[in-house]
Amino acid sequence: MEMRHSWLSNGRRESVAEHTWRLALMAMAIEPYLPNQVNSEKLLKMIIIHDLVEAYAKDIPAFDTMNNSEAKALKHKNEIAAIEKIRDMLGDEHGQKLYDYWFEFEGKETYEAKVANALDKLEAQIQHNEAGMETWLPIEHEMTFMLGKHTDFDPVLTELKNLIEQEGEQKLAAAGFDVKRLKQQKA
Template sequence: MINKIKLEQLSAILDVLKLAEKLKFELRHSWLSNGRQESVAEHTWRMSLMAVLIEPLLEQKVDLAHLLKMIIIHDLVEAEAGDVSVLDQIRNPEIKKIKQQNEEKAILRIRELLTASNGQEIYDLFYEFEEKKTFEAKVANAIDKLEVQLQHNHADISTWEEIEYDLSFVIGKHVQFDQTFVMLKDLIEKQASQKLEGAGLNVSEIRNRAIATFS
């Protein structure tokens, strides 16, 4: 009987892993330094690495295992719902609502698939990230935002849309809870400034416009 239950649990896990494989070819808006478009799985991997590297420097103790679980889970829904660019959501708020609805359906399905094992934990981790109330969720959110900008910094400036010039300077609100993240944000923002200046753009003008538009 025990083996039968475990076999059912493992079969369900294989179903979720089959679903998750889509993240290897679900493409994001970001581009890589070699000119290839980034996959969701690649974004999640580097977020995880960032968590491991930054964890010893945080001012408050973080549950690293819990943090990594949250990071790995947070975009799993995109295997079903697809990745929706933040730029599209800014341009059309209705798209954001549709995205939330599709992701809610996806996480419910994943919870159902894993009912016999840790489906509820996966579901709770997803919403913990979304609500951004716990320290681990705030850390995960900060890493998410910083990794996106870092990837933009690595990509050729020709892949940036004009609105992304502005978005380089609005990450501050996501990192204020920990000085380590403030310092890291400043370093990443400096990289973005240098990239924009290298393209002959007026960084002061862009920064002021971003503050006026997104504050």
Template sequence: MNDIDKIMNAIKLAQNLKMELRHSWLSNGRQESVAEHTWRMAFMAMLVAPYIKNINQEKLIKMIIIHDLVEAIAGDTPAFNTLHETEAKIQKEQMEFEAALKIKNILPQKIGEEIFNLWLEFEKKETYEAKVANALDKLEVQIQHNEANISTWLEIEYEMVYKMSKHVNFDSFLNQLKDIVEKEGEEKMIESGIEVEKYKNI
């Protein structure tokens, strides 16, 4: 198979992200796709990059574009499914690693290796770009929850409003953004009669 056919196969595979639904709902009551989440994360990266020192914006946006690509094969697993379940987390990681290898092997070697390495870097969350991408991932998810009707939230998502700090505390601008997102989530819960204090220190 020549390179252009391999590239076309990967493009067709990526359509799955348009059809793979997340446990997030839009403000109009429609369920969100993985592709929509990824798009807004990339847009957020473009907007915040000027305020983050020493960030490689091209690498950051590439990493975001492919960070959930494995879900085209493995499907989406909501974060709360693995929050307190070690076995479920290990299983998810294994499924996604195998999917990443499949995607790598679908593509021409050089492109496949770049995508695979970017995905691994995101998963390890050790480099600066990976940390920023991870922070934007968590922030975008909460922003989307804040925009949705609170009837779509599970109780564990009340708790997750207060779990963003560890993902953003390395950067002051992202921390300020987190404070706004957290405040909006908290206000949404209070308006719905939820006792927020019991969820703050879980």
């Protein structure tokens, strides 16, 4: 079982499967409220194939590749090898379709891909908000306020982001962190 960097409220690390399950639930729950129609099947397939690739290629936290182009390139190379392996293992048009969905998710140009990406980031922050502060790395304090770049295309996702960010802000403030400074650092 592939584990993620995120920690659960009970103190154990989150698995990729747990992340994917909650992400799929979030997608189903928010779909009726989105201002644009979304292809649910496509959205869910994108979410699942994105995380299946991460399970094969190893899940690398965003903060490890944020300012490291070498790590980002290696992650991308490993993920491409993983999606090619999945496509080739299936060996038919279904394998090719999953391959195409993965690239669509990565490209973040279609509405479904943008929604899937936004929810992926939001779920990770929810997980942080639920976990103990001792599991947060300093960079994650700042990342609490960096979600807008993933949600700004959609008012409903922005509203959800604001609620999740507010919860993170309250958690940081309660732990004695200078929230005002953290917000300024993300700008």
